[in-house]
Amino acid sequence: MISWCAGILSSLLLLLAPLWAWAQQDGIFDEYRAMFGDDNPAVFVIDEGEELWFSKAGPNSTSLEGCDLGLGAGVVEGAYAQLPRYFADTDRVQDVESRLEHCMIELQGKTREEIHAKPYSLRGDLGTEMEALVAWLAEQSRGLAIAPGQAHPSERSSYELGEQLFYFRAGPHDFSCATCHGQSGKRIRLQSLPDLTAHEGAAEAYSSWPAYRISQGIVRTMGWRMRDCFRQQRMPELIMGSEAAVALQTYLAVNAAGATMAAPGLKR
Amino acid sequence: MTRMKTIKPLVLLCCFLINSALADEAAMLLKSSMADKNFVTLERVERDALQSFCSKPRSEEGDIETANALRESARAAVPMPTEDDFLGDWQRGEAVANNGRGLQYSDNPEQPNGGNCYACHQLDPDEVAYGTLGPSLTGYGARGQSLSMLEYTWIKLWNTHAYNVCSHMPRFGAAGILSEQQLKDVMAYLLDPRSPVNSGLSP
Numbered sequence: 001m002i003s004w005c006a007g008i009l010s011s012l013l014l015l016l017a018p019l020w021a022w023a024q025q026d027g028i029f030d031e032y033r034a035m036f037g038d039d040n041p042a043v044f045v046i047d048e049g050e051e052l053w054f055s056k057a058g059p060n061s062t063s064l065e066g067c068d069l070g071l072g073a074g075v076v077e078g079a080y081a082q083l084p085r086y087f088a089d090t091d092r093v094q095d096v097e098s099r100l101e102h103c104m105i106e107l108q109g110k111t112r113e114e115i116h117a118k119p120y121s122l123r124g125d126l127g128t129e130m131e132a133l134v135a136w137l138a139e140q141s142r143g144l145a146i147a148p149g150q151a152h153p154s155e156r157s158s159y160e161l162g163e164q165l166f167y168f169r170a171g172p173h174d175f176s177c178a179t180c181h182g183q184s185g186k187r188i189r190l191q192s193l194p195d196l197t198a199h200e201g202a203a204e205a206y207s208s209w210p211a212y213r214i215s216q217g218i219v220r221t222m223g224w225r226m227r228d229c230f231r232q233q234r235m236p237e238l239i240m241g242s243e244a245a246v247a248l249q250t251y252l253a254v255n256a257a258g259a260t261m262a263a264p265g266l267k268r
Numbered sequence: 269m270t271r272m273k274t275i276k277p278l279v280l281l282c283c284f285l286i287n288s289a290l291a292d293e294a295a296m297l298l299k300s301s302m303a304d305k306n307f308v309t310l311e312r313v314e315r316d317a318l319q320s321f322c323s324k325p326r327s328e329e330g331d332i333e334t335a336n337a338l339r340e341s342a343r344a345a346v347p348m349p350t351e352d353d354f355l356g357d358w359q360r361g362e363a364v365a366n367n368g369r370g371l372q373y374s375d376n377p378e379q380p381n382g383g384n385c386y387a388c389h390q391l392d393p394d395e396v397a398y399g400t401l402g403p404s405l406t407g408y409g410a411r412g413q414s415l416s417m418l419e420y421t422w423i424k425l426w427n428t429h430a431y432n433v434c435s436h437m438p439r440f441g442a443a444g445i446l447s448e449q450q451l452k453d454v455m456a457y458l459l460d461p462r463s464p465v466n467s468g469l470s471p
Contacts, residue, residue, distance in 0.1 A: 164294035167326075169319045171312045172371050172445055173438040176323065180401065188387050188399040197326065230302070234371045235312055237305035244301030 042135055042212040042264035045127055045219045049136025052129055058108025067103035069096070069137070070149075080134075081141035081261045084158065084250045085149035093149075093158040095249045096134055097223045098241025119240045120224045127218060130240075134221045135210050138263040146206060146261060148253035155250065158243075162251025165244055166197070175233040177248070191268075196252055203259030206252045211265040219264060222249055291323065308373040318342070322434040335433045343430035345442065346423050354418040354455050361457030362464070364450050365391060371445065381445050383454055388437075391457070392464040401436060408458045409466035421458060425451050 053064045053076070069079035070087070084095045090102055097119065104110040119130045149155045169176040177196065180188055184195040194201035209222040220228075226245050227238040238245055299313045315323065318338050321330055367382025369375045385391060388402035398404075411417050423430050426441030440446045446454070457463050 160290060161294050161297055163325050164290055164323075165298060167323050168294060168298060168315075169323045170298075170315050172443045174319055174322070174443070175438070178326075179436045182326070183401075186400050188401065189397045193401075231372050231374060234308070236302040236308050236310055237373065239301050239303055242301030244298045247297065 040212055040264065040266045041217075042210075042219050042266070045132050045135045045212070046139045046264065047136075048127070049132035049134070049139075052133055053136060058104065058110045060107065060109035062107045062109075064100070064103055064107060064133075066107055067100070069099055076137055076140045078141055078144050080137045081144045082147050082149065084155070084246050084253060086152040086154045091154075092243075093152075093154050093246055093250060095223065095241060095246045096137055097130060097221065098246060100130065100133055101241050116240060120221070120227065121216075121218045123216060123218075125218065131210070131219045131221055131224075134223075135219045135264045138210050138261065141261045142263065144261050146203070146253055146256050146259050148250060148257060150254060158247045158250040159254050161243075162247035162249070165248055166251055171234040173234050175235075177229060177233075179233075196255065199255055199259075202252050202255035206256035207259050207262045208265035208267065210263050211267040213267050215268055220267075222252075291320070305373040307377050308371075318429060318433075330434075339430060339433050342427045342433075342439075342442070343423065346426045346430060347441075347448075348419065349422065349448075349452070351415055351418070354422060354452060355413075355459060356449060356452030356454075356456045358453070358456040358460040358463040360450075361453035361455070362392075364446065364454050365457055380447075380450070383440060383446055383450070385454070393468055394464065405458060405465065407466055407468055409461055409463065410469050411459075413459055418455070418459075421455055422451070425454060 056063050065074045067073065068087075068089075069076065070082055070085045071077075071079050080096055083099070084093050086093050087099065087102075092098070094102065101112070101115050104115055105112060115130075118128060121128055121131060150159065166177045167182075169179070180186075180193050181196040181201070183193075184198060184201060186193045186195075194205045196202045196205060206222070209225055210219055212218070213220050223240050223245055226248055227240070230236070230238045295313065295315070299310055302310060302313060304310060321334055321338060324330055364383045365385035367380075368384040368387060369379065370381025370384075371377075385405075386395060386398050388399040390398040390400075390404035390406050391408075393406050425446075427439045428435040428437040429439065438445055440454075441448070441451055458465055460466070461469070
């Protein structure tokens, strides 16, 4: 039912394709987005995420209600905004995706292989469980301040490694994250590029993911955004919830700290 | 005062060692966090000397001797066409400038790579979808076609670090992104008076 609704909405969005070309003009996207009003198609995905959280699944036939996202087992309100953070039980700094993976394995008895088989949608897909869960969890932090952990030494070293990775130039094109996101007021083709090394740019970006991507008809997560940036950097595929994925998100979240979560957002 | 003078280099050396250990850790971390995808393998995480030197966060500075050495070795490795052989076909060059594909794991490796010039530079004044990471090159042909101009442009495209170490631009020739013929076509797109890049110039 939910997928069906999302399908209908995606088709409606395709009818808006001519508007799309027009919306590509820099600055006009805000007007285009305003035409949606409060109608972010992500609402269907958020509902699906909620359903998934409370549904019994996996070999253990258990829900995720016992999952500790940092604020205690089952506490979801405000949890997303305080990630990534250090978890004593795994002795790792974790983002929302690696923590969900941990809970799916420990509570539900799922395998790492099945969780990693397809965490993010391919073009034309109607969404994955991971995307829906992340969308719902982000919604539970809407309006709250971004406050990732930085008290534990592992959290601070995650930030430092994230900074190193942000400037890491490699691959045939010598690109790093900083190539596109290290200066303010720049754009690639017509797309504005936030300066993720500064608070303002990091806040704008971090607070708006996960987001419904109109051009792809799907909710995308911050973890996916990291993976896709590396694809564009001509690098291999970033593993969901890996240490590098977490470190980069820690770097962004700390740079964005204090800003207000406004996800799931709506993006071109 | 003398003591201060001895301490400062020691502190700097110490910071350098800590930072370089952190950089090594970051490199290992990235490798363990990635997986081969299609034709793109973990080999791409390995950095050459230039990439390592240019990966420093903004707060760290590189030393000038290494920068000079990297610049000189980049310059020395540029193969130079003969004087009458720098310029190819501007129309083919336009296609290269517009094409943003190539070398991503989602790309077809059988297709030629693009130069993706428009991602960062303004060129044809009638093309509105241009990026601003690099300077505008509209009207580049006004600089003329002297041998020094041809050589300068060729070297810039082949390996930008021969002039500006740690420039953001890819090493289109040195890294094998574009073929020599494609680079000559891009040269023509920049310098040929008939190219739309130079449409605003009076003949």
